[in-house]
Structures are given as structure tokens and as C-alpha cells.
Amino acid sequence: MTFKKLIPCFLLFISITTFAQETTTKIKFYGFIGNDFYFNSRQNKEMVDGLVQLFPLPVDLNAGTDKNAVPQAELLSINTRLGLEISGAPILGAKTSGKLEADFAGFGTSFYVFRIRQAYMKLNWNKTELLVGQTWHPLFGNVAPGTLSVNGGAPFQPFNRSPQVRLKQNLCSTLSLTAALLYEMQYTSTGPLGPCSVYMKNAIIPELFLGAENKTSHWTNGIGVDYKTISPDTKKISSLSAVAYSQYINSKFQLKGKVIYGQNMSNQLMIGGYGVSKFAADSATAVSYTNFNNVSTWVNAVYGTKFQVGLLLGLSQNLGSSELLDLKKGGKLTNYGYGFYDVNDASNKTQQQMIDRLYRIAPNVTYNLQNVKFGVEYDFTAASYGTIQRDGSVVNPYTVSNNRVLISLMYIF
Numbered sequence: 001m002t003f004k005k006l007i008p009c010f011l012l013f014i015s016i017t018t019f020a021q022e023t024t025t026k027i028k029f030y031g032f033i034g035n036d037f038y039f040n041s042r043q044n045k046e047m048v049d050g051l052v053q054l055f056p057l058p059v060d061l062n063a064g065t066d067k068n069a070v071p072q073a074e075l076l077s078i079n080t081r082l083g084l085e086i087s088g089a090p091i092l093g094a095k096t097s098g099k100l101e102a103d104f105a106g107f108g109t110s111f112y113v114f115r116i117r118q119a120y121m122k123l124n125w126n127k128t129e130l131l132v133g134q135t136w137h138p139l140f141g142n143v144a145p146g147t148l149s150v151n152g153g154a155p156f157q158p159f160n161r162s163p164q165v166r167l168k169q170n171l172c173s174t175l176s177l178t179a180a181l182l183y184e185m186q187y188t189s190t191g192p193l194g195p196c197s198v199y200m201k202n203a204i205i206p207e208l209f210l211g212a213e214n215k216t217s218h219w220t221n222g223i224g225v226d227y228k229t230i231s232p233d234t235k236k237i238s239s240l241s242a243v244a245y246s247q248y249i250n251s252k253f254q255l256k257g258k259v260i261y262g263q264n265m266s267n268q269l270m271i272g273g274y275g276v277s278k279f280a281a282d283s284a285t286a287v288s289y290t291n292f293n294n295v296s297t298w299v300n301a302v303y304g305t306k307f308q309v310g311l312l313l314g315l316s317q318n319l320g321s322s323e324l325l326d327l328k329k330g331g332k333l334t335n336y337g338y339g340f341y342d343v344n345d346a347s348n349k350t351q352q353q354m355i356d357r358l359y360r361i362a363p364n365v366t367y368n369l370q371n372v373k374f375g376v377e378y379d380f381t382a383a384s385y386g387t388i389q390r391d392g393s394v395v396n397p398y399t400v401s402n403n404r405v406l407i408s409l410m411y412i413f
Contacts, residue, residue: 015365321392
């Protein structure tokens, strides 16, 4: 983004701040300048030019050489964020607040562009909270790993910000219920057209979430269910996911964990998706789809304040498809999501492979000053690939791994 394009953003901020000083509206400005260097020993499925690293790519041979066995390194400053926290006059007996947050990690004709992260308003009554706008998906929730990496634990942890209408009801001082209606925008399901929001848009029905959470001074425990319907073409497919999580925090120690059973969670940057379970007689038109089922879990421990050490352990396992996958003409399966690849083997034959199991070990060390944060993280992620079968399982599995080193320097304001 050029300086000329940034001028309207700064003028808007100045105007908002000036307006706030003349009214009852209060605005708090926050953000940070992030600089990240990373090294990968192997090519990976990644987002945001590698800042969000998901998993290593499979062996894909070209003249006997694995084209994905290539290391990479890069230094980026696009993990830089600007935000406004806003509070205003009461409406209908409710306290009003909002958030507007953006970073420089979007893609456009000028490569990196200023993009929206969160933009929502909230109304808070005595025991009820109503949120309208874009923010973190309820499956991401209030319990997430404390990682140095921007990926936030993905693909073991759901990672998604979506437009939503969310209602939270406090039943007592510790227990609350949350219900949400969501649509897709930046983090989308995938299908015949690639990743895009059109599949949920054409399905009409929003994604539905219902959860319960109990929070005390040290403990947070919760459960939730999520129901999603998309329309890849003229046919629809519905998916059901569930989450359970727990967190303990005191002044210096944090211990967190989450378990997710998921169907077709590509919009959460998680492995798996869905496939065609029946083709029409012409072997080209999908008649019905079936979900791939997956279970993921992670545990995260962090100790310290000024000097922090942390460890993330993650595991994800493919559980196969709900129904048998149908073969297209030529004997091929049709699947959509993360972790599916057509690769060449040693005989130069194309195989349809997918991730069966994925695990991660990621320790990190962070030094925190008043306005500066410096950290180093080592991430070992291994993926077990195999040839896809009609029941969604794999045969002849093998493992590839990536060694990742991340060095991050952040100035916080």
C-alpha cells in the first residue's frame, strides 16, 4: 500500500478522534509493529506469505526429486496491526461499545493491503450481551494457545473470523450460554470454485453455534456445537462439529487444552473437508456429497511474565468419510478441503493422497518489556500421508516433517 493510499486512513482516524473528544464517545487507540523472520526446512501449506504455516506438503516426485523438499526463509513486517476500542452513550438501557481492527496482511493488486480483522458493535445489559459484526468465530473462543506464531495453533485449533450476530446470556456469576448466527467472508469453505464465500451464500442458511461456558477467577471450561450448510453447486451438504475446552490461569502459569470433533472444517483452516458420494450417470455431475470426519486436540502450557516459556502439543486424526466416496470416470475421487493432493510417485504415476495424521511440537521463549516483545519459537510439524480409499481412510502411509524456526520482534503501543 502506498503512502497516498494510507493518507485517507489516517485522516479518518484523526476525524474519529476529534469527534470523540466533542461527544460522550471514548476511543482507545492500540496496535503494534511486528517483524517476523522464519525458516522452513520444507515447503508447506501456508497463508499470508508463510506467516500462517499449517502443515508440510507431501512427497511429489519430478524426475526422482521431491519438489517439496525445498527449504525457505523470509523476513516480513506485515504482521503490523492498528485498532480502535470504542465506548459510547447507553442505548435502550445497554452500555455500548465497539471495535475496529485492521492489519497489513491482506492481498490485492499491490500485494499487501490494509485489511479488516474485526469490526463489531456490542450492547451490554445486566446479564445479556449482543454482538453484531465481524470477530473471532465462537469455535476459536475464549481459550486459544499462547503461541508466538501468527497461526495461533492452526490447524489443530480452529482459526476463523466471521461476520456474525452473537447473543450471550449470563445465567449466574460464572455460567453463560452463547448462541450465534454466522456467515463466511475471509475464512471460507472450499469447493469446485476453490475457497470462496459463495457456497454458504447460495445455501442461504447461516452457520449456527450454541455453547455453554463456566468461568471463575482461575478456571474456564466450556462446550459447544456448530452446524454448517453449504451449497457447492445445486446440492447442499450439512456438517456438524463439537468442541470442549478447559483453561487454568494464575499469575505466572497457564495450562490450556481443547478437543474438536469436526466435519468439513476447511473454513477453520483445519484438515479434511468433503467429497462426492454419488455421481450422476454422466460421471461428471455430483448428486450428493459426504463429510470427512476429523478429531483434533491440543495442549498448551505457558510459564512466566517478563520472561516466558511455552509449549504447544497438537494432534489431528482423520476418521474417514461418513459415506463411501464415488469414483469419477477414470477411477478418480473428488474431494474438497485441506490435506488432499494429486502427487507423482516413483513410477511417475499420479496418486490421490491425503493427510491421515498430523502432529506438532512447538516450544517458544519470549522476553517481554513495556513496549517491546522479543521471541523465538521452534515448530516441528509432521504429517502422515497415504493414498485415499473410498471410505475416506488411507493406505501405504508415510511421514514428512518440517522444522520451522520463527524469530519475532514486536513494538507495542
